[in-house]
Amino acid sequence: MTESSVHPALWPAPYATGAVDATVTVPGSKSVTNRALVLAALSSEPGWLRRPLRSRDTLLMAQALRTMGVGIEEGVGPDGSGEAWRVIPAGLHGPATVDVGNAGTVMRFLPPVACLADGPVHFDGDPRSYERPLHGVIDALRALGARIDDDGRGALPLTVHGAGALDGGTVAIDASSSSQFVSALLLSGPRFNQGVEVRHTGSTLPSMPHIRMTVDMLRAVGARVDEPETGGERNVWRVSPSALLGRDLTVEPDLSNAQPFLAAALVTGGRVTVPDWPTRTTQPGDALREIFTAMGGSCELTEHGLTFTGSGRIHGIDVDLSEVGELTPGIAALAALADSPSTLSGVAHLRLHETDRLAALTEEINGLGGDVKETDDGLMIRPRPLQGGVFRTYDDHRMATAAAIIGLAVPGVEVENVGTTAKTLPDFPDLWTGMLDSDADTVGVSPGALGTPTKRPGA
Ligand SMILES: O=C(O)C1=C[C@@H](OP(=O)(O)O)[C@@H](O)[C@H](O)C1
Numbered sequence: 001m002t003e004s005s006v007h008p009a010l011w012p013a014p015y016a017t018g019a020v021d022a023t024v025t026v027p028g029s030k031s032v033t034n035r036a037l038v039l040a041a042l043s044s045e046p047g048w049l050r051r052p053l054r055s056r057d058t059l060l061m062a063q064a065l066r067t068m069g070v071g072i073e074e075g076v077g078p079d080g081s082g083e084a085w086r087v088i089p090a091g092l093h094g095p096a097t098v099d100v101g102n103a104g105t106v107m108r109f110l111p112p113v114a115c116l117a118d119g120p121v122h123f124d125g126d127p128r129s130y131e132r133p134l135h136g137v138i139d140a141l142r143a144l145g146a147r148i149d150d151d152g153r154g155a156l157p158l159t160v161h162g163a164g165a166l167d168g169g170t171v172a173i174d175a176s177s178s179s180q181f182v183s184a185l186l187l188s189g190p191r192f193n194q195g196v197e198v199r200h201t202g203s204t205l206p207s208m209p210h211i212r213m214t215v216d217m218l219r220a221v222g223a224r225v226d227e228p229e230t231g232g233e234r235n236v237w238r239v240s241p242s243a244l245l246g247r248d249l250t251v252e253p254d255l256s257n258a259q260p261f262l263a264a265a266l267v268t269g270g271r272v273t274v275p276d277w278p279t280r281t282t283q284p285g286d287a288l289r290e291i292f293t294a295m296g297g298s299c300e301l302t303e304h305g306l307t308f309t310g311s312g313r314i315h316g317i318d319v320d321l322s323e324v325g326e327l328t329p330g331i332a333a334l335a336a337l338a339d340s341p342s343t344l345s346g347v348a349h350l351r352l353h354e355t356d357r358l359a360a361l362t363e364e365i366n367g368l369g370g371d372v373k374e375t376d377d378g379l380m381i382r383p384r385p386l387q388g389g390v391f392r393t394y395d396d397h398r399m400a401t402a403a404a405i406i407g408l409a410v411p412g413v414e415v416e417n418v419g420t421t422a423k424t425l426p427d428f429p430d431l432w433t434g435m436l437d438s439d440a441d442t443v444g445v446s447p448g449a450l451g452t453p454t455k456r457p458g459a
């Protein structure tokens with residue numbers, strides 16, 4: 001009897017016995033889908049969202065907006081070309097109760113929206129959501145005229161007493177613990193009476209591509225966003241009050257969720273193509289082209305998508321990941337399998353993500369025999385031979401996909417609660433085995449890439 005049949009919550013990560021050669025269609029971007037939902041809900045006419053991500057985080061966002069009165073109909077797009085959501089804005093209502101789960105985008109983007117509702121909106125979520133920083137949003141909204149009841153910790157649970165409108169104006173915040181504070185205030189900014197001017201005062205600001213995504217998507221729905229960059233005014237954004245347009249938007253694939261699949265090419269010396277990789281994007285996952293090339297592969301962006309080819313070797317890397325923090329778990333997994341040490345820096349704020357990712361990666365990779373050390377702002381990883389074992393995921397989707405990457409090269413890795421990937425990538429186990437399974441329709445794989453290890457080294 002295997003351990004996983006005793007513990008159904010353990011998923012035996014497939015071990016790759018050959019080079020993968022697959023095309024993997026990656027579902028839509030979480031960050032784009034949840035911004036598009038908010039902007040469509042705040043606009044003055046209905047809009048379409050094509051190929052939206054349907055995952056825990058985005059369904060929570062849709063449900064939250066519905067409870068405030070927004071119409072979101074699931075169906076096919078205007079030309080019948082696949083799944084789409086029709087978003088029909090309406091006057092926002094309270095009383096309402098929002099479950100944020102553990103979605104940073106929901107817990108930070110919606111309190112500003114709730115200020116526009118005509119009654120109280122109560123926010124609650126998973127236990128971890130109580131620990132994730134929200135003070136930047138709460139303090140800023142109060143300074144802009146909102147009434148918010150919380151327990152004084154600057155975190156969930158809380159109630160926003162929507163008054164149907166918010167004055168808005170200028171506000172200074174320290175967003176060093178999450179770029180989502182800035183995005184949250186900018187997204188609702190056009191609907192505040194005076195718009196909003198946000199000044200970041202902290203010494204560091206993570207995830208700049210996600211702020212650029214917010215600015216781009218606001219402009220795409222007709223908002224005016226100024227970024228005064230003269231006179232030392234970097235990290236200042238000004239959104240003018242305006243109505244927003246309903247749009248017909250096709251959501252890009254989630255490039256951060258493409259990471260484990262591209263990593264499989266690197267680990268196995270194989271080839272993986274991700275169709276519809278955008279030629280221009282604000283998604284941080286686009287940086288994988290450069291990072292994974294430096295780690296030993298090569299990539300080509302064609303009309304078929306991004307094809308990434310591994311060389312059969314994985315090199316260690318010294319890299320500042322502050323702009324692309326959500327890529328850290330997958331890079332750490334590869335670094336543990338590399339032929340030289342790695343230093344990952346600029347990501348202290350990951351301690352406040354779905355879990356403390358720096359502690360969790362250290363604990364779990366070391367649990368398989370690795371040598372990972374936490375630094376002030378990241379990880380130092382010295383590769384060592386790893387052995388199989390249970391890899392705990394701490395309700396963190398990216399811990400689960402990181403474990404799957406290691407499992408390709410290390411027989412006997414068992415992933416606790418792989419279902420946590422549903423936060424942003426509900427079909428992960430099927431996509432993963434489909435990539436490796438040579439009989440799969442949607443993928444072309446080298447025969448024998450899927451292994452079922454019977455013996456663990458050292459067992
Ligand atoms: O705005 C967004 O969509 C996101 C911003 C980033 O958050 P932080 O700045 O808190 O890291 C990122 O890690 C998260 O996965 C998504």
Ligand SMILES: C=C(OP(=O)(O)O)C(=O)O
Binds near residue numbers: 103326354
């Ligand atoms: C940090 C992440 O998510 P969230 O939007 O919940 O912050 C993530 O997806 O890696």
